[in-house]
Amino acid sequence: MPLILCLFSVFLFFGFSSFLLGESKENIHLKGKALYNGAGSCVACHMPDGQGQPGSVPPLANSDWIKGGTDRSIAIALRGLAGPIRVNGKHYYSAMPPQLLFDNQKLAYILSYVNQAWGNQERVVTEREVAEARERLPQAVYTPQSLLKKFPFDKKLNRKNGTFTPTYDDLITEIIQPIIYRTFMPGASPAAFAVALPGNHYFCWDAGECRLRYIWTKGGFIRNNQVHWASNGKPVAQFNGTPYYRARTTKLLGQTFDQLSKTNNKQPIYDTSQADNFPITIKGIEDKPSYLGYRLINQYPQFRYSLGKYLITELIRTNKDLSGVQRTFSLSPPAPIKFTLTPTEESSISCDQGKMNPDGTLLIKAEDSARFSIFINPKKESN
Amino acid sequence: MRHIIPLLISFLGTTVHASTSPSYSITDIPAPPTKFKNIQVDGLTFLPNGKLVVCLPSGEIFFRDLQSETWELFAQGLHNPLGVLALSNSELIVTQRPELTRVRDLDGDGKADDFEVLTDQFGMSGNYHEFNFTPVLDQKGNYFFALGTGSSGDGVRTITRGVFNERGRPGRMHSSAPYRGCIMKFTSDGKTIPYSYGHRTPNGLGFDLKGNLFVTDNQGDWVGSSKLFHVQKGRFYGHAASLAWKEGFVGTPVDAPTEKLAKMRSRACVVFPHGTMANSPTEVLAISEKANFGPFAGQLLVGEMNQPRIVRVMLEEVDGELQGACVPFIDGSPLGRGCNRMAWAPDGSLFVGQTKHTWAGGQGIQQVSWNGKTPFEIQNMELTSKGFKITFTQPVDQALAKKKENWPFNRYFFEYRRAYGSPRSDETPVEVEKITVSPDATEVDIELTELLAWHIHEVKIENLISKSGEELSNNYIVYTLNRLLANTPPDPLQVKLAQFNTSEKKK
Numbered sequence: 072m073p074l075i076l077c078l079f080s081v082f083l084f085f086g087f088s089s090f091l092l093g094e095s096k097e098n099i100h101l102k103g104k105a106l107y108n109g110a111g112s113c114v115a116c117h118m119p120d121g122q123g124q125p126g127s128v129p130p131l132a133n134s135d136w137i138k139g140g141t142d143r144s145i146a147i148a149l150r151g152l153a154g155p156i157r158v159n160g161k162h163y164y165s166a167m168p169p170q171l172l173f174d175n176q177k178l179a180y181i182l183s184y185v186n187q188a189w190g191n192q193e194r195v196v197t198e199r200e201v202a203e204a205r206e207r208l209p210q211a212v213y214t215p216q217s218l219l220k221k222f223p224f225d226k227k228l229n230r231k232n233g234t235f236t237p238t239y240d241d242l243i244t245e246i247i248q249p250i251i252y253r254t255f256m257p258g259a260s261p262a263a264f265a266v267a268l269p270g271n272h273y274f275c276w277d278a279g280e281c282r283l284r285y286i287w288t289k290g291g292f293i294r295n296n297q298v299h300w301a302s303n304g305k306p307v308a309q310f311n312g313t314p315y316y317r318a319r320t321t322k323l324l325g326q327t328f329d330q331l332s333k334t335n336n337k338q339p340i341y342d343t344s345q346a347d348n349f350p351i352t353i354k355g356i357e358d359k360p361s362y363l364g365y366r367l368i369n370q371y372p373q374f375r376y377s378l379g380k381y382l383i384t385e386l387i388r389t390n391k392d393l394s395g396v397q398r399t400f401s402l403s404p405p406a407p408i409k410f411t412l413t414p415t416e417e418s419s420i421s422c423d424q425g426k427m428n429p430d431g432t433l434l435i436k437a438e439d440s441a442r443f444s445i446f447i448n449p450k451k452e453s454n
Numbered sequence: 455m456r457h458i459i460p461l462l463i464s465f466l467g468t469t470v471h472a473s474t475s476p477s478y479s480i481t482d483i484p485a486p487p488t489k490f491k492n493i494q495v496d497g498l499t500f501l502p503n504g505k506l507v508v509c510l511p512s513g514e515i516f517f518r519d520l521q522s523e524t525w526e527l528f529a530q531g532l533h534n535p536l537g538v539l540a541l542s543n544s545e546l547i548v549t550q551r552p553e554l555t556r557v558r559d560l561d562g563d564g565k566a567d568d569f570e571v572l573t574d575q576f577g578m579s580g581n582y583h584e585f586n587f588t589p590v591l592d593q594k595g596n597y598f599f600a601l602g603t604g605s606s607g608d609g610v611r612t613i614t615r616g617v618f619n620e621r622g623r624p625g626r627m628h629s630s631a632p633y634r635g636c637i638m639k640f641t642s643d644g645k646t647i648p649y650s651y652g653h654r655t656p657n658g659l660g661f662d663l664k665g666n667l668f669v670t671d672n673q674g675d676w677v678g679s680s681k682l683f684h685v686q687k688g689r690f691y692g693h694a695a696s697l698a699w700k701e702g703f704v705g706t707p708v709d710a711p712t713e714k715l716a717k718m719r720s721r722a723c724v725v726f727p728h729g730t731m732a733n734s735p736t737e738v739l740a741i742s743e744k745a746n747f748g749p750f751a752g753q754l755l756v757g758e759m760n761q762p763r764i765v766r767v768m769l770e771e772v773d774g775e776l777q778g779a780c781v782p783f784i785d786g787s788p789l790g791r792g793c794n795r796m797a798w799a800p801d802g803s804l805f806v807g808q809t810k811h812t813w814a815g816g817q818g819i820q821q822v823s824w825n826g827k828t829p830f831e832i833q834n835m836e837l838t839s840k841g842f843k844i845t846f847t848q849p850v851d852q853a854l855a856k857k858k859e860n861w862p863f864n865r866y867f868f869e870y871r872r873a874y875g876s877p878r879s880d881e882t883p884v885e886v887e888k889i890t891v892s893p894d895a896t897e898v899d900i901e902l903t904e905l906l907a908w909h910i911h912e913v914k915i916e917n918l919i920s921k922s923g924e925e926l927s928n929n930y931i932v933y934t935l936n937r938l939l940a941n942t943p944p945d946p947l948q949v950k951l952a953q954f955n956t957s958e959k960k961k
Contacts, residue, residue, distance in 0.1 A: 302811060304585075338630075
């Protein structure tokens with residue numbers, strides 16, 4: 072305890088001394104802000120507003136790791152931090168490298184800025200503090216566990232431990248083989264698929280309505296799904312990205328995935344007997360589609376369903392260059408099809424058998440209906 | 455699997471002796487190499503080639519070669535596969551949440567590559583408790599599977615499958631999506647029909663050796679204590695919610711007068727008293743001719759999740775209906791908790807898969823083997839005109855068997871009511887009138903001073919040893935006496951305590 076008090080007074084002294092030495096708080100803030108926002112600097116990952124990125128980079132703004140933990144922040148900046156971490160109750164998976172490009176003074180400016188930006192109310196950090204820590208701290212990248220061991224959360228703040236045990240899905244960063252799960256997905260009936268494809272394209276396919284619901288690529292595959300499987304089954308899967316393609320249905324109008332994940336409803340928004348906007352229309356067929364199963368074709372799922380007397384298969388793969396998703400359909404017996412897609416700002420859609428109209432409709436001739444492919448790629452800027 | 459409530463063990467008698475006979479041994483089977491670190495067993499069976507099949511909550515299905523002691527991954531991507539049947543070495547039938555599914559390896563590489571819907575013609579509200587339990591196949595090629603109701607522990611999802619039915623929504627356990635709480639039949643010609651109604655958490659179908667279909671249910675609303683039902687077409691077994699789907703039933707089931715529902719319901723052939731016999735019974739498995747498991751062929755085994763226990767059930771037909779007794783059989787450590795699925799191995803030993811899904815239970819796989827020595831157990835309990843005939847696997851000590859005080863019978867019933875569970879009602883000791891032991895000392899005929907229909911009769915046999923001095927492994931047996939051999943009075947319904955002259959004992 073005396074040692075901690077002693078260190079604390081040293082910090083106080085140097086903290087005040089920078090004022091005394093003539094550098095105003097505003098000046099420190101401005102210098103720190105410029106360094107933070109420099110090209111390829113902190114901003115690239117933690118973002119200008121300090122909010123980080125869902126699922127990968129933790130926020131700095133109002134972070135429970137920063138509050139009352141400036142020594143900890145210095146240690147992270149100097150030595151780096153790797154391993155899944157829980158910040159403000161959410162999970163993040165990216166690693167932070169040691170900040171080797173900044174000298175002690177610059178790091179002090181940056182940390183001072185972070186400590187006081189976006190509503191943070193921590194103290195100014197001095198060059199001396201950073202220098203001492205650089206001397207003192209062991210030469211190893213921290214894990215959340217080792218960091219909290221050295222710099223524990225203040226018990227008075229009553230925070231949850233910032234570590235957690237990652238599950239299998241948490242540790243997959245690069246999808247090499249397709250992964251097919253059946254689980255509860257937001258924005259789909261309870262008979263849903265969550266599929267991860269090579270190239271890290273992920274989609275939700277709904278067996279309750281025989282249709283692709285949405286595709287996303289950023290933010291990783293669904294998280295914490297094992298809890299759903301192994302527990303009583305209540306949790307609905309979550310993912311961090313925003314879909315670059317989401318199929319239209321008039322039954323859902325503007326609800327967020329969080330809202331669609333709600334499980335404690337008295338009644339549903341709708342049930343599948345009321346489903347509409349099935350994407351494939353064949354003249355004279357009024358039937359609802361009926362799900363029949365799926366087959367693995369080189370590990371990729373080929374869904375099959377019937378529409379009246381017609382059998383449809385839908386094989387969903389990644390493009391050869393991994394840039395997007397390719398949906399290959401077959402209709403048997405052949406017939407002219409009107410296929411309705413949902414154009415979005417975030418994706419480009421094309422077909423190998425005709426051009427999609429601006430309203431999303433695509434007319435497939437009978438002779439082409441035995442095999443046609445639709446390509447959905449995220450647009451670069453949105454990716 | 456039932457809704458969690460504080461366990462009120464109403465019975466802590468010191469005289470009950472329940473344990474596994476020394477004739478049975480238990481071996482742990484190494485866990486399958488799942489990457490999900492979860493080895494709860496949701497489904498378990500054997501392939502024709504003798505390999506063990508295990509379904510995990512992660513949706514994986516593993517095969518185990520018992521000779522080489524190796525695991526192989528057969529399939530993945532199923533949604534809580536809570537039951538499995540093997541049609542061939544490369545073809546399984548699985549109940550998973552959304553479907554009855556045929557899982558096949560078509561290209562012969564040892565891995566499943568086709569997942570065909572046999573039927574998904576039933577609903578899902580998306581409530582977590584809507585499990586899809588245990589496919590079974592009858593001699594005529596019809597499948598049966600059991601649909602759990604939704605729980606008041608949560609509501610319904612934002613999108614549900616099948617026509618949403620508001621009439622099935624109220625109540626503790628609900629049935630707002632088609633046929634929740636029904637046993638379903640998928641006929642050999644492809645029709646999917648609700649076969650029986652009134653089930654709450656029917657975690658485990660099974661046939662006896664005569665082809666009768668049985669299912670268990672877990673204590674809760676409308677289920678005073680856990681039960682075993684003889685499943686017959688069109689019948690209603692007591693849990694109200696699924697009546698929303700029964701043709702001709704008008705109105706909201708849970709709001710119907712309890713008397714009306716009580717008149718509709720079919721009685722359980724066995725009630726498992728809560729706290730003393732089973733709290734969450736699971737799969738029903740007949741002791742088949744190929745089982746190498748002692749002198750009990752034709753009887754049924756029923757798993758129990760809450761305690762490390764497998765119960766044995768013996769039934770008889772009385773006045774046209776099945777009824778009978780249950781007794782703890784494989785009981786206590788080293789058997790694990792959570793005994794959920796069972797199957798006979800090629801060598802006739804019993805394989806048990808354990809699960810919990812956050813309820814009381816366990817995880818893992820165990821093998822229970824019989825060493826060929828006849829255990830000292832109750833072999834059978836049958837109704838007589840004045841009491842019961844209890845048969846033992848070995849001759850009993852005649853003097854001890856003839857002592858009336860060694861046979862402290864009790865009788866009681868569980869109420870039929872909307873509320874969760876039921877106390878033991880009208881619990882009363884029943885005096886023994888007369889005891890007769892057969893000349894070979896294996897049968898003990900017990901006449902009671904009174905034999906009351908529609909009451910559970912239980913006894914904790916005391917001090918009894920075999921002629922050769924062996925201790926009785928399990929001395930607690932419960933007979934669900936619905937019907938008498940003659941002159942059975944009408945079902946008193948037992949919906950209200952006030953109807954009976956009773957002084958309910960506070961335990």
